[in-house]
Each structure stands twice: as C-alpha cells, then as structure tokens.
Amino acid sequence: MLFNSFFYLLIFLPVTIGFYFWLNSKRLIIIANIWLVGASLFFYAFMKIAFLPVILVSILVNYVLGILLSEKTAPCTSYSGKGWPSPKTILKLGILFNVGLLGYFKYADFFVANVNSIFGSMIPLPEILLPLGISFFTFQQIAYLVDRYYKRIRGKYDFLSYCLFVCFFPRLIAGPIVRHGEMMPQFLILRNRFLNWRNVYSGLFLLGVGLFKKVVIAETFAVWANKGFVDPDSLNFLSSWATSLSYTVQLYFDFSGYTDMAIGSALFLNIKLPQNFNAPYRSLNIQDFWRRWHMTLGHFLRDYIYIPLGGSRKGPVRVYLNLFLTFFIAGIWHGTGWTFALWGALHGLALCMHRFWSGLGLRMPKFLAWALTFLFVNAAWVVFRAESIPKAISILGHMIDARSMSWATLSPSLMVKASGIPVYLIGLLFISVFQDTVFRTTQEWASKLRPGIWWSLVAASAFVVSFVLLMNQNRFSEFIYFQF
Amino acid sequence: MLKYRHNYKYHAVLIILISVLFVLFFAGFNYIVDPLQIYRKQSFVAPRFYSDQRFQNAGKINSYLSSDKYETLIIGHSQVDNFIPSKVQNFLNSGKALKLTIDGSTPREQYLMVSKALEKGKINTVLWGVGLNFRESTPFRYNKNQFFPDYLYTESNFDDHPYLLSLDIFNFSVDLLRDKSAWETDLEMLNYWMPNQVKNYASFSSEKKLSDLQKQLLKC
Numbered sequence: 001m002l003f004n005s006f007f008y009l010l011i012f013l014p015v016t017i018g019f020y021f022w023l024n025s026k027r028l029i030i031i032a033n034i035w036l037v038g039a040s041l042f043f044y045a046f047m048k049i050a051f052l053p054v055i056l057v058s059i060l061v062n063y064v065l066g067i068l069l070s071e072k073t074a075p076c077t078s079y080s081g082k083g084w085p086s087p088k089t090i091l092k093l094g095i096l097f098n099v100g101l102l103g104y105f106k107y108a109d110f111f112v113a114n115v116n117s118i119f120g121s122m123i124p125l126p127e128i129l130l131p132l133g134i135s136f137f138t139f140q141q142i143a144y145l146v147d148r149y150y151k152r153i154r155g156k157y158d159f160l161s162y163c164l165f166v167c168f169f170p171r172l173i174a175g176p177i178v179r180h181g182e183m184m185p186q187f188l189i190l191r192n193r194f195l196n197w198r199n200v201y202s203g204l205f206l207l208g209v210g211l212f213k214k215v216v217i218a219e220t221f222a223v224w225a226n227k228g229f230v231d232p233d234s235l236n237f238l239s240s241w242a243t244s245l246s247y248t249v250q251l252y253f254d255f256s257g258y259t260d261m262a263i264g265s266a267l268f269l270n271i272k273l274p275q276n277f278n279a280p281y282r283s284l285n286i287q288d289f290w291r292r293w294h295m296t297l298g299h300f301l302r303d304y305i306y307i308p309l310g311g312s313r314k315g316p317v318r319v320y321l322n323l324f325l326t327f328f329i330a331g332i333w334h335g336t337g338w339t340f341a342l343w344g345a346l347h348g349l350a351l352c353m354h355r356f357w358s359g360l361g362l363r364m365p366k367f368l369a370w371a372l373t374f375l376f377v378n379a380a381w382v383v384f385r386a387e388s389i390p391k392a393i394s395i396l397g398h399m400i401d402a403r404s405m406s407w408a409t410l411s412p413s414l415m416v417k418a419s420g421i422p423v424y425l426i427g428l429l430f431i432s433v434f435q436d437t438v439f440r441t442t443q444e445w446a447s448k449l450r451p452g453i454w455w456s457l458v459a460a461s462a463f464v465v466s467f468v469l470l471m472n473q474n475r476f477s478e479f480i481y482f483q484f
Numbered sequence: 485m486l487k488y489r490h491n492y493k494y495h496a497v498l499i500i501l502i503s504v505l506f507v508l509f510f511a512g513f514n515y516i517v518d519p520l521q522i523y524r525k526q527s528f529v530a531p532r533f534y535s536d537q538r539f540q541n542a543g544k545i546n547s548y549l550s551s552d553k554y555e556t557l558i559i560g561h562s563q564v565d566n567f568i569p570s571k572v573q574n575f576l577n578s579g580k581a582l583k584l585t586i587d588g589s590t591p592r593e594q595y596l597m598v599s600k601a602l603e604k605g606k607i608n609t610v611l612w613g614v615g616l617n618f619r620e621s622t623p624f625r626y627n628k629n630q631f632f633p634d635y636l637y638t639e640s641n642f643d644d645h646p647y648l649l650s651l652d653i654f655n656f657s658v659d660l661l662r663d664k665s666a667w668e669t670d671l672e673m674l675n676y677w678m679p680n681q682v683k684n685y686a687s688f689s690s691e692k693k694l695s696d697l698q699k700q701l702l703k704c
Contacts, residue, residue, distance in 0.1 A: 006507070006645045006646075006649050007645065010504070010507065010645070011642075197491075197492040197493040197496055198492045200492070200493075200496045201492045201495055201496040201499075204496055204499045204500070205499075208499070208503075451491055451492050451494070451495040452495070453495075455495070456495040456498050456499050459499045460498070460499045460502035460503055463499070463502070463503040463506075464502065464503060464506050467503070467506060467507055467649075468651070470649070471510060471649050471650055471651045471654070472651045474646040474647070474649060474650035474651070474652065474653075
C-alpha cells in the first residue's frame with residue numbers, strides 16, 4: 001500500500017489508529033499489538049500477497065537466530081562447548097541468510113544477465129519479482145542480529161514484539177531504518193498507548209506536507225526528469241541541466257516527502273521515528289551530505305559496515321579502502337545494475353578525496369564548497385537514474401557541452417505544458433524547494449509547531465491540493481485503439 | 485471560541501474536517517450524478533454512455549441487465565462491436581440483447597463479462613465472437629496495455645474510491661448536468677463503428693456489395 005493513496009489516508013490509517021487506541025483504552029495491550037502487526041502485514045500484502053511469505057520467513061528465521069544469540073548462548077555460558085554453534089557462527093549464519101535472501105530476490109536476474117553477456121550463454125532469466133521493502137527490512141534485521149551479538153539488546157524478547165519491530169507499517173516499505181533501541185522502548189511507555197492530540201496535530205502537519213512534497217512537487221518534476229532520461233541523445237546543454245536538476249529535486253522531495261509521511265503516521269501512534277533528512281542540499285562537503293541525506297542509512301553504513309571493516313583504526317590506506325567499500329556496497333544496495341554500483345563508487349571516491357583534502361588542513365570558501373558538493377551530487381544522481389552507463393555519460397556530456405546550448409528546448413512546451421501544470425504552480429514549487437533546502441526542513445517546522453489557524457490552514461491546504469492531484473491520477477481516459 | 489484558539493485537539497479536528505469534507509464533496513457529487521450508472525440508472529438527466537467499455541460495461545451490468553430483462557448477450561472484442569443488439573435478437577429469434585464487447589479484450593476479460601452477466605441477469609443465449617487473436621493474447625490475464633477497473637465489478641462499494649474520487653468523473657458529471665456531454669445516447673449504437681452508415685446495414689452483404697468488393701480486390 002502506498003502512503004499517497006486515498007485508501008491509506010482515508011480508510012487504512014484512521015481504522016488502524018482508531019481501533020489500536022480503542023483496544024488500549026480497554027487495557028487489551030497484547031491484542032492492540034496483535035492488531036498493529038496484523039494491520040502492518042495487511043499493509044505489506046495489499047499490493048501483492050505473494051510477498052507475504054518472504055517477510056514472514058525472514059521474520060521467523062531472524063527471530064530464532066536472535067533467540068540463539070541471546071544472553072543464554074553467550075560465549076561463556078553453559079551452551080558453549082556442547083556442540084552448540086558459537087554466537088559468532090550464529091551471527092555469520094544470520095548475515096549470510098539475510099544477504100542471501102536479498103541477493104536472491106534483488107540480484108539473481110542481474111547476475112544471470114551478466115553471466116550471459118560475459119560468456120555468451122543463454123541461461124533464461126529467473127525473472128524474480130522483488131518483494132517490497134526487502135532492502136529495508138533486511139538491513140534492519142541484520143542490525144538487530146549484530147546488536148544482539150554485541151549485547152546492545154538484552155533479555156528475552158517475545159515473537160509479537162519482534163514482529164512489531166520489523167513490520168511496523170509506517171516504516172516498513174522505505175524506512176527510516178530504525179534500530180531496536182530507537183523504537184521498541186516507546187511501545188512500553190503506558191502514556192503512549194493513549195491518543196495524544198499534540199502528536200496527532202504534528203502528525204497531520206507532517207502527513208499533509210509530506211503528501212504535498214510527494215504528489216505535487218516530486219511528481220511534477222518527475223515529468224520533466226522522465227522526459228530527459230528516456231531519450232538522452234536528444235538533449236542539449238540546457239535541457240540536460242533541466243533534466244538532471246529536475247531529477248535531483250524529484251528524488252529529494254519524493255523520498256523526504258515519503259519519510260515525512262512515515263514519521264507523521266508513526267506520530268499518530270505516539271511513536272517518534274528518527275529523522276531521515278536534514279536539508280541535504282545545504283551540505284558543504286560530501287561527508288556533510290551523508291550526514292543529512294537518508295541519515296538512518298548513513299548510520300547503518302557507519303555502524304554495521306564501515307566500523308566492522310576496521311573504520312579508521314587500521315591505518316590510512318585501510319581508511320580509504322573502507323570508505324570506498326562502504327559506499328560501493330551502499331550503491332549495490334540501492335538497486336540492481338552497474339549504474340548503482342558506479343554511483344556508489346563515485347560517492348566512495350568523493351569521500352576519500354574529502355578525507356584527503358581535510359587532512360591537508362586547507363579551507364575552501366563556503367559558497368565554492370557548497371557549489372562543488374551540489375554539482376557532484378547532481379552529476380552522481382544522473383548516473384543513479386540513467387538506464388545505462390552510456391546513457392548517463394551522454395547526459396553528463398551534454399551538461400558540459402556549452403556549444404549545444406539552445407533555448408528552444410526550454411520553451412514552455414517542455415517546461416510547462418509537459419506536466420500540464422500552470423506557470424503559477426512552478427513558482428510555488430520553487431518556493432517549496434527553497435523553503436526546505438535553504439530555510440527550515442519540514443521536521444524543524446513540525447517540532448516548533450503550535451496550534452494556530454495559519455498552521456492548520458497550511459496543513460489542510462496541503463491535503464486539499466494533494467487530493468486534487470491524486471484525484472487527477474484516477475484517469476478514465478478514452479481507449480487508445482492499439483490492439484484488437 | 486477563544487479558548488480553542490491554541491488547542492491541539494481543536495486544530496487537529498479542523499484539519500481533518502476540512503480535508504475530509506473536501507473529499508466527501510467530490511465523492512458525494514460523483515456518487516449522486518454517477519455518469520457511468522454504476523449504482524443506478526440515470527434518472528434526472530437523459531442517460532448517456534461512455535465509449536470505454538472496460539468502465540461502462542460495469543454500469544450496463546449493474547443497472548440495465550436485470551431491470552431491462554435482457555436475455556441475450558453479445559461478447560467479444562472490437563470487431564463484435566458491429567453487431568447491433570436489436571438485429572442480433574431478431575436474427576437469433578432470442579430475447580432482448582445487450583452488448584458487452586470490449587475493444588482489445590482478452591478471453592479473461594470476456595469471461596468476466598459473461599460470468600458477471602450470468603450472475604446478475606437471466607441470460608439464456610450468448611453470442612460470443614471469437615477473434616483470430618484469441619490464441620495470441622494472454623488468455624488468463626487482462627490486456628496489459630489497458631487499465632482494467634476491477635473494483636467496478638466487485639460486489640463491495642468500499643473499493644470504488646478511484647471512481648468516486650476521480651477528477652475525470654467529476655468533469656463527466658458536470659458535463660452531464662450541463663447537457664454538454666458528448667457521450668452516446670443510444671445504447672443500441674454504442675461502440676458501433678459506423679453509426680452514420682447504419683441505414684446501409686441491411687445492404688452490406690448484398691450481391692452488389694460483394695461484386696464491388698471483388699472488383700476492388702482484382703484491381704489490387
């Protein structure tokens with residue numbers, strides 16, 4: 001189920017929240033948790049029920065491994081030395097299982113396609129459908145097992161709570177990636193079991209603004225971005241810049257809008273999810289960017305890949321290698337295709353260069369630092385979004401080929417009519433872009449929110465405008481005479 | 485009023501009310517006018533019919549099939565569009581005929597039309613036009629190039645929100661009320677390819693037409 005659907009906003013969310021608090025008011029706390037898990041699994045299976053067994057198997061296996069890793073099986077307890085696998089072996093098995101699951105569903109087709117192209121073989125592609133959110137719930141469960149191994153999570157843990165931890169619907173599909181200690185203790189606080197109107201108000205603000213960012217801003221820029229990425233060879237200097245900048249804006253507002261909606265939805269249930277974006281396009285260097293962009297992934301990469309690889313403890317050469325490897329893995333995690341691997345490698349290289357530059361102790365003027373960071377991130381998004389590396393090179397080539405400048409492709413037909421959006425809305429979009437990147441982020445606004453008519457109207461208007469565009473997506477277009 | 489000005493509950497309810505009332509206005513308007521006649525026959529304006537059969541057939545099945553006592557069904561893809569129901573019922577000497585063809589339809593889509601019609605009406609004769617593309621299409625799936633509105637064919641109305649919350653449907657509703665709709669008024673001629681030549685229908689298979697056709701073929 002998508003957050004930006006009427007079913008989620010008008011039926012699923014009110015029913016789930018209403019019944020959850022009703023059960024809690026009757027002191028049926030376990031049943032309330034069962035209801036929340038059931039609703040989350042319904043949310044997950046809504047688009048394709050075939051994905052349900054995948055998440056259930058993943059939950060079950062990781063839960064059992066988590067029990068085996070619990071304090072009773074610690075290296076110096078009675079289980080050791082009696083043929084029971086050591087905690088380290090269990091952890092390795094767990095990571096292997098999770099990475100294997102992710103690898104099978106996400107990379108099997110990619111692997112076979114590459115084998116075919118290298119060896120000229122004709123192995124048929126398995127054509128495996130990718131279960132929704134598998135990258136997120138897999139990473140979250142790897143983090144759980146590692147935290148169990150290092151005793152950051154202690155004590156017995158019931159299956160219901162574990163299910164709630166993994167499949168809590170607001171963050172199930174696209175994060176934020178939460179660690180156990182960030183979320184689960186909040187379910188144990190009694191006052192969180194009752195409706196809190198302050199949180200409902202902030203949640204509505206985040207949900208409304210997030211919906212607006214996703215439906216109005218991201219999907220408008222998507223029209224321009226898609227147009228350019230479909231046919232990169234037709235672009236010139238200006239239109240290639242319009243394409244790349246549109247995608248840079250689209251991606252940020254799409255993902256951060258989705259995250260705002262996730263945080264807002266959780267807030268209705270009095271659960272505070274961690275911040276995931278902090279105006280990343282304000283960054284003054286690439287390290288700063290990764291502290292602001294998809295922050296929970298950044299924390300995961302640091303704690304569960306970079307530090308276990310040795311971090312900065314094993315000498316200067318290893319630091320560079322670890323940085324590069326961490327972001328190369330992050331690139332592969334983002335999607336299947338060499339474009340993602342190259343995107344990760346580019347970010348890894350940029351972080352190495354930043355580290356080298358920082359070591360020299362040289363300073364750069366702020367504006368130059370911001371411009372360099374933004375231009376690099378923008379160029380890297382081209383690689384991330386392009387259908388293939390040659391197509392990415394084609395767009396990047398046009399972006400530096402000022403001789404091909406032509407105003408014709410920036411005519412209103414491309415910039416305005418392509419999306420069917422009137423000119424005044426474009427002005428509104430740019431105001432929105434500046435609001436979130438230059439001034440305050442949505443969550444900064446939400447944290448300072450006080451009840452008042454103007455804020456209420458902002459939130460209500462965000463819902464109303466987004467609803468109009470959502471209604472516009474329910475097309476009843478004429479049949480195109482295409483196929484008998 | 486003053487004490488509510490800085491009250492979280494008051495403002496949260498205000499946001500919910502504005503948003504929900506806005507949605508309910510559109511949904512209510514579309515439900516009442518119901519341009520596709522999914523819930524009832526058009527009563528306060530002259531009924532009109534949409535040419536996209538994947539959508540309109542749901543209205544025909546729900547609101548016309550049983551009330552108008554149809555007994556014959558015409559099923560198939562676009563070429564079967566040219567069977568005029570009244571001619572078919574005369575030719576087959578059967579009961580009143582209703583056309584539920586779908587352009588570019590797969591057997592799966594045609595099967596759905598037949599099964600829904602058999603479920604809702606008292607059909608005893610089915611004229612099923614089997615096209616040559618029958619074996620080429622994916623028989624157990626909907627046409628992947630066309631959107632099929634499953635929700636209009638379910639018993640529940642709870643999943644109808646894409647219909648009720650559609651700007652297109654809102655515009656169709658407004659056009660209907662303003663009598664500006666360009667949709668077909670005659671159920672008989674709906675989706676017929678050559679409505680202007682319908683008077684020549686009877687002479688279509690005459691010897692003269694056949695000889696004309698042969699001459700043209702010989703020229704090629």
